[in-house]
Amino acid sequence: MPTIRIDDKDYEVRDGKNLLESCLALGFDLPYFCWHPAMGSVGACRQCAVKVFKDEQDTRGRLVMSCMEPVKEGLRLSIVDPAAKAFREQVIEWLMTNHPHDCPVCDEGGSCHLQDMTVMTGHDYRRYQYRKRTYQNQYLGPFIHHEMNRCIQCYRCVRFYRDIAGGEDLNVYAAHDHIYFGREKEGVLQSPFSGNLAEICPTGVFTDKTLKAHYTRKWDLTNAGSVCPHCSLGCNIFAGERYGEIRCITNRFNSEVNGYFLCDKGRFGYEFVNSENRIRQPLIRGRLVDAVSEDQLLEYLRHLTGNGNIIGIGSPRASVETNFSLMQLVGIDNFYQGVNEDTAFLQKRVTDILESGTLRSNSLRDIESSDAILVLGEDIWNTAPIMALTVRQSVMKTAFSQTVQQISLPSWNDIAVRELTQEARGYLANAGTSGSPLDKLATHHVQAAPDDIARMGYAIAAHLDPSLPPLSKQENELTARTGEIALALSLARKPAIISGISACNEAILKAAYNIAWALKRMGKEVGISYVLPECNSMGLALTKAPSFEKALGRLERNTGTTVIVAEQDIYRCLPEEQAEMFFSKCGKIVVLDVLHNRTTERAHVLIPSASFAEGDGSFVNNEGRIQRFYKVYAPENNNVIEGWKWLERIGGGNERIDQLHTMIEKGLSQFAGISTEAPAAGFRIHGEAVPREPHRYSGRTAMWAHLQVSEPKPHQDNNAPLSFTMEGYKGIPPAAIIPFYWAPGWNSVQALNKYQEIPGGKLTGGNPGVRVLNESAEPRGDFFTDMPEAFSARRGRWLLLPAYHLLGSGEMSMESRGIAELSPEPYLALSMQDAVAMNATTGSTMVVQIMGKAYSLPLKIAETLTDGLAVVPAGLPAMPVLPFGSWVEIVKK
Amino acid sequence: MLSHIRTMWLVFLHLFRKKATIEYPEEKVKLHPRYKGRIVLTRDPDGGERCVGCYLCAVACPVDCIALQATEDEQGRRYPEFFRINFSRCIFCGYCEEACPTYAIQLIPDFEMAEYRRQDLVFEKEDLLINSQGKYPGYNYYKVAGMDAGVKAKGTGKNEDPPVDIHSLLP
Amino acid sequence: MTSAQHIWIVLGILFVLLNIAAGLIWVERRLLALFQDRLGPNRAGPLGILIVLADTLKLFFKEDWIPPFADRWVFILSPAIVVGAVLMSFVIIPFAPGIVVADLNIGLLFFLAMSSLAVYSIVLGGWASNNKYALLGALRGASQMIAYEVFMGLSLMGVVMMTGSMRMADIVNAQKEAWFILTQPLGAIIFFIAGIAETHRLPFDIPEAESELIAGYHAEYSGMKFGMFFIGEYLGITLISAMMVTVFFGGWLGPAFLPAWGWFFVKTFLFIGLFILLRASLPRPRYDQLIGYGWKLMLPLVLANLLITGAVLLLLKN
Missing domain, CATH: 3.40.50.740 (Rossmann fold)
Incomplete structure (x- = not known):
């Protein structure tokens, strides 16, 4: 713990951090734009300048960007130094020369990082008398609204979209002061994490379009901490309400679960709450x-x-x-x-394995800190998108940490680390029935039938643990890779195994367990995750x-x-x-x-x-x-x-x-x-409950005045230490009951820094949630030995498997207009060879015959699909429920 | 002690002064143009609603008596879907007018709005919107803000350069 | 005097007094308004005099609420005490020769005894309200009363020494040559100041001090119970004014163009006006200043006054 001297006062800070993080962790208000706890520093915005002094005698000092300066023992710096303050104010003033000053019609207003930083630096008057730069906007799909005039060129959007989320269709165009953040052509953003742009963007360039449809300022929302109901990961969210409708979902940080980001299904899938289709009357x-x-x-x-x-x-x-x-x-x-x-x-198999205490059930944070990952038979990109995002971060971070070890470079120095890392990646093996965007990252990726994936898993386990019988026949190419995968896993310090039930195959679950248990017996810090279909499946x-x-x-x-x-x-x-x-x-x-x-x-x-x-x-x-x-x-x-x-x-x-x-x-x-799991309903802080409404909540005496001019009594809450009013404890409550992020001077989501122990670290007082599946201190287990037979295509019959679609397969999320718009039409996917054999092409109507009933579906040819498999989208409203995992007859109509 | 007696004497003399109050309603009050009375919503020079539904009046209101919901037309122009002022709560402080970035909400010299039923003091947008620019003639927010909301195209506003050609690398 | 006549006198005095007390509602509001360059109540009836009726009706029809946390019976009793005590004091006031309820030979002593009883209503009311503001008001009332009671009595003793009697009629008759204001000016001023404090009127309204204690001892009272306190206060003003007139300003004495009772009322009303003028013009002192003023300034002064009066009387006698 080095000691640094800030404005002539000593503070202990954590090692390996930069000055900006350290100052924020100590509670100083230091403005910044381009730095983000999840994305590191690039030193692009020049906003976080402080003055650093060489030694005790140095009185002149020099201005540095605090986000690019590592913490050193005995470092002396000044935040309030007049030169540093003037510098920061001037940077904002430059940024504001082209800002359109359209806060009244900007959805970011009131939760805007740019507003906060402008106030923080003290800039209040535009002296620049010349004309403002303008841009044309683009249509970016039903989720994200684009208003490019407001851009301050911090590069956060592309850094998130490309570096974190792995998207490719958002980029930076043009040159000098004309640079433009958008798509090459107008169109829907392809990444399923595009919604995070609304939170990442420090100003109003990217805003939530679903919120725009019933716009409410942050200060007018009644909020409470909630859990996303759309998949089994249980991402923490804030839901905001106004006039009896849910208006928006924002990310609620939990360093062990979702961190800073949400998927588009979670963020925009809330509209079912307001649906006309709600049951309202017994x-x-x-x-x-x-x-x-x-x-x-x-x-x-x-x-x-x-x-x-x-x-x-x-x-x-x-x-x-x-x-x-x-x-x-x-x-x-x-x-x-x-x-x-x-x-x-299948779920019973999962709970049996996890309840036995043999293996650690991995949290998303555990996955992020793993250095080798095997995904066995689960399409996590669609069934657990934030897990896929986490896997991506893990793979990148593993590569970064290798880079950082080679030369002494702080890990937060994002651009330098990325430049040095180039295309190197940590180890990821992705085995699934059909292709996934994760394959691009993966060292090994395999598409095979579920039974073959399971066999591959058994074979990997056999490579890792000699007590297991090896694969009898090396019958196809995927077994050849098992050795490489096993080697990579055995070299890792902390491997993570991910599997799930969406392939409708028990053997895959067992194979994943076998691999993890074999690694455990080798003394690895291994953990396992099984993805389940619904929010409370477990x-x-x-x-x-x-x-x-x-x-x-x-x-x-x-x-x-x-x-x-x-x-x-x-x-x-x-x-x-x-x-x-x-x-x-x-x-x-x-x-x-x-x-x-x-x-x-x-x-x-x-x-x-x-x-x-x-x-x-x-x-x-x-x-x-x-x-x-x-x-x-x-x-x-x-x-x-x-x-x-x-x-x-x-x-x-x-x-x-x-x-x-x-x-x-x-x-x-x-x-x-x-x-x-959370404080009891009677919990009070200094005798006060925690208010669901921000202290600036407006319209209290007029909201319902058209119905009854006397204000109704506020609803009493017997089940939570939260009040439905704006009165109550204004400080930082225990993590489980935080209703929204706000701190004096920090109106945007970036106020989160004040709620964390250190920026990017866990919430003060510990993350919410209680784990009920824990690893036992002395794990004992046995291997499964019932390896399935290899898959072989049958004549005239296909193994029917579900394809999950992030936007489309959710029962509730399909009530959201944007998600329904982007969801796929029903289809039947077959391999190229099978399609050719049936003389069918894309779009041909195929008839699936199940128990005497026939279902017609248009054909889609999946290049990477294994012969003998038929895939149909699961859970679409227009799709009948089919017996997945069974053999069906398919004919061309 | 003497000062007390002097005070009493001076107060006593007030018995014979001219009274500052008038016999309202027989005698009407002369109000100045900036008198802060009834609240109205004004229109811009083109006759469009000035209010853009930014919620700043609502948040500035110390008694929280303004509630509105912003919405947009097809061209992206914001306007209030409803705009409600509960005058039975209003204290006529004028903070809403000060907060309004578009000169939409204005307080006018009229205070004669007593009602027998409190419910009748709840004013909706129809009751508030007037066909006038009020105290600030000539101002149109969308002419100066960067947005294209059907009032002007991008880059044609006051103090704006034409939109950037992002395919050009010329300085 | 027959007993029938006597009963008529009693009823007459009661009627007049209660009407004066009620009428003071209008008088005070009008006068205050005029002092403040306003018009005051002028809508109901000629010159707004019917505001009295409106106010009284309002008080009668207001919800007569007893707080659930109050000491019920004491709470009900205390407004009655104040009116009762003040009305009892009027027993000894000679409005004109022969128009008096009881011409006691201990008249002044009876007045002092009765007026000090009124403090019970403040203390009990404040206590029974079970409210911290009310209790604070009551405590202030009690200590203010103790402080000012002492020299109120002493300030009258100069007159008693000069008259040699406590009978009110004797005191009035002793002023045929010269009103006692001339021979006892210090006593008169001190008595008036003590009287203001006794009736806890502005500037000495420490027990109710709206800006500090909301309404002090009667904060919890409403309806006619509050009305009783209200009437008690106006009766108190009338009583102190009547006492001033009787003891220092020659009572009913005056040139013959007015009847004796006429002189009495004119003089009394002048003092009531003075009370209202005081309210309009002087600010309230701090509580400790008020008490200090009583004990440290007024008491020595009144003792000195007694000493000098006694000395002069002795000198004249010799």
């Missing part, structure tokens, strides 16, 4: 008037649930609390997972309840059984005939859900339940981290309440989440720790 169908009051509903349901012949169907997108309450209401033996047999089986799988098809068997035995379905569309997890069969055997069907879907159409009793934004609850992410999400706002319609609250009301139970957590811990020991 119904009992078949009555003269379907709509019923809460009392009527509860009376009816109590009568219905009283007779004991009842089962509950839990859901992977319902919170832990809702699933538990349902389990309590119907009895633990009558609770089933709302997923099909295959998924339940939470549901951990209940160990039988699958949905077991419920079907039971319904056949007992007639007239009442079924309660909590937030799951049965038609999305089973092929239609099976779903129909299920419903035909039910007695009364009670459905709680957020949006209308085909299952809710079948419901006799329909109950509106709250989405992630209107409710409290917890999700367990794929890593086994229980994370709490908070009610962002209390909807006007008080029928819209959390599923667990409805279920507790039926059972006459409590409506306090803290008490429910205690019961969960008592009832299901696998969730031990859920009560410590």
Whole structure:
């Protein structure tokens, strides 16, 4: 810990950092633009100038860019030095000569880093009397709005888009003071991480277009910390509400989960909360008037649930609390997972492996700090995009750290490190059924059938551990690579293995485990990740309840059984005939859900339940981290309440989440720790709750005045130490309940620096979330030895596999207009050879025959697909649910 | 003590002074043009709404009595979808007028707006928008701001160069 | 005097006094307005006099609220005490020869006793309100009363020495030659100052001091209970003015073109006007200044006054 002297006062700082980071970590307000904790320094904006003195006698000093200056023991610098201050002010003044000063119509205004920095440096008057430079804007798709006039040429956008996200279609054009950040031609930004440009850009060049459609300033949003409901990674988000609508999603930093970035599905997939398609009224169908009051509903349901012949169907997108309450209401033996047999089986395999404690379940941060990564059979680019982004960072960082070791160069010196690293990359092997953008980064990439990928995995494990039987036949080229992959993994200090269930293949999961366990036995610091389909898949799988098809068997035995379905569309997890069969055997069907879907159409009793934004609850992410999400706002319609609250009301139970957590811990020991995931509802700081609204929140006495001129009493929150007003504790709260980032002088998202221990480090007081899947101190395990047979294409039959699309496969996210616009049309993908053999070309109509039903789909030829595989997009609204992992007949129409 | 007595004497003399108050409503008040009374929304010289829905008036309002929602027309011009002032809360401080970057919101010399029902003091945009430029004639925000919102093309505003040709490398 | 006559006198005095107290609402507001270059209430009735009626009605119809945290019975009792105590003091005031409720031979002593009872209402009201502002007001009221009670009594003793009687009629009659303001000017001034403090009017309204204690001891009172405090205050002003007139300004005495009671009322109203002028012109002293002023300046002064009066009387006698 070197000591540096800032303005004649000594401070201890961390070694290996630059001066800017160190000053910010100490709480100094030093302006900057181009530096970003996740992207390092390039020294482009000249904004963070400080004066550094040679020694104690030096009185003149010299101006340096603090982001480019390493911390040294005994370094003397001055932030408040008049020359440094004047320099910083002048830099801003130059930047502002061309700025259009259109803050009133700029979406960044009020959360703008440029505004903050301008105020911080003291520049307040444009002395430059000449004309301003202007640019034409580009259409960049439904997510990002482009207003190039506002640009200050900090290069953050291209550095993020190209260096971090690996995108290629955003670049910098033209020269000198005409440089232009955009695409070569107008068009949709191709990277699925493009939404981050809105947060990365320090001014209003790139802004959130979905927010623009119902624009609200940051200070007017009611916010709460939440968890993204769109995939199993559980990225931390802030959701902002105004006038009873969710207006935008911004990143909530958690250094162990999502860090600084979100994917476009997470950022723009919020519109379902505001959808017309929401269920808003409890119904009992078949009555003269379907709509019923809460009392009527509860009376009816109590009568219905009283007779004991009842089962509950839990859901992977319902919170832990809702699933538990349902389990309590119907009895633990009558609770089933709302997923099909295959998924339940695969998820059980995952939980068995992770619960055994043999291996560490990797967090995203663990993956980022790994130095060799193997992705086995999972298309993480589409099913877990932030994990793909993390893998990318890991691969880059491994290469950088090798560069840095060769010559003494600080790792934050981004441009120099990148220049030296050139095309070198850390080790990544990506094996999947179809190609992925990650392949470009990968040292080895393999496309094969799931069974072959599994065999490859077994073979790698066999290379690593001699106690395993080697592969019997070296039958195809992929086994030849296993040796190289095994070697690379065995050379690593901290290898990471990633797999998942989207290939519908159990052997892949086992193979991934085998590799990881073999590495563990070699003494490696190895970790494993399994990607699951939904936000609470892990939470549901951990209940160990039988699958949905077991419920079907039971319904056949007992007639007239009442079924309660909590937030799951049965038609999305089973092929239609099976779903129909299920419903035909039910007695009364009670459905709680957020949006209308085909299952809710079948419901006799329909109950509106709250989405992630209107409710409290917890999700367990794929890593086994229980994370709490908070009610962002209390909807006007008080029928819209959390599923667990409805279920507790039926059972006459409590409506306090803290008490429910205690019961969960008592009832299901696998969730031990859920009560410590966040401060209890009674938590107060100096007697004050934490306000969801910023202290500048406006319109309090006029927002609802057209309805009733007397202001309503603020909604009381019994389940969180947060208030629905602007009154309360103004300082920095515990990390789990931070509702938004703001610090005096820092109105933009960059105020985050004040909430972290050091910039880029963990949140003060520790990151939120509690891990329930932990590695045991003395891990013991066995290898799986049941290697599958090699895949061989069959004549006239194809193995049907799902293709997940980041924008399209999500049930909820498809309610967002932009995502629906960018989602693919249904298709059937076959290999070139198979297509040629059937005399079909791109666009030909193919007929998939499954159990006597025929589905017509246009053909898409996938160059890299293995012969004998047929791939169709999963989860599109227009796509029927097909039995993935089974063999189907395909003919050309 | 003497000063106290003197004070009392001087106050006593006020009995015979001319009174500063007038007999309103029989006698009307003469208001100056910058008197801060009822709030209106003005229009620009072309007759367009001046308000761009920037929310600065709302955030400046110490009693939070202004609520609005910004929206855009097809050309990207911002305007308020609704604009509501709860005059039963308004304290006529004029901060909204000071905060307004487009001279849209203005306080005018009219204070006679009493109502028997509080609800009637909630003014919507229709009630606020007047067909006049108010105190600042000739100003059109979109003529000077960098945006192209259908008022002027990029680079044709006051103090603007024509748009950069990004294919040119000439200085 | 027959007892029937007596009852008429009692009822008459009560009627007049209560009307004066109510009328003072209008008088004070009008006068204050005029002192401040305004017009004051001028809408209801001729010259706005019906504001009295409007105000009274308003007070009657306001919600008569007893805070749930208050000491209920004491809270109800204390506004009654102030009105009762002040009205009792009027018993000894001779409005004109023969028009007096009880011409006691201990008249002045009775006045002093009764007026000091009024402080109970402040203390009890403040205590019963169970509110920190009210309690502070009550405490201030109590200590202010103790401080000013002492020299209020002493300031009257010069007159008593000169008259040789405490009977009010005797005191008035003793002024046929010269009003006691001439022979006892210091006593008169001190009595008036003590009277202001006694009625806790501005500038000595320390117990209620709106800008510091919201409304002090009656902060929790509303409706007619507050009205009783209000009336008590106006009755207090009237009482001190009447005492000033009786003791120092010749009571009902005056040239014959006005009846005796007429002189009495004219003089009393002048003093009431003075009270209002004081309110309009002087700022409130600090609490410690007020108490210090009482003990350190007024008390020595009044003792000196007594000493000199006694000495002069002795000299004249000899």
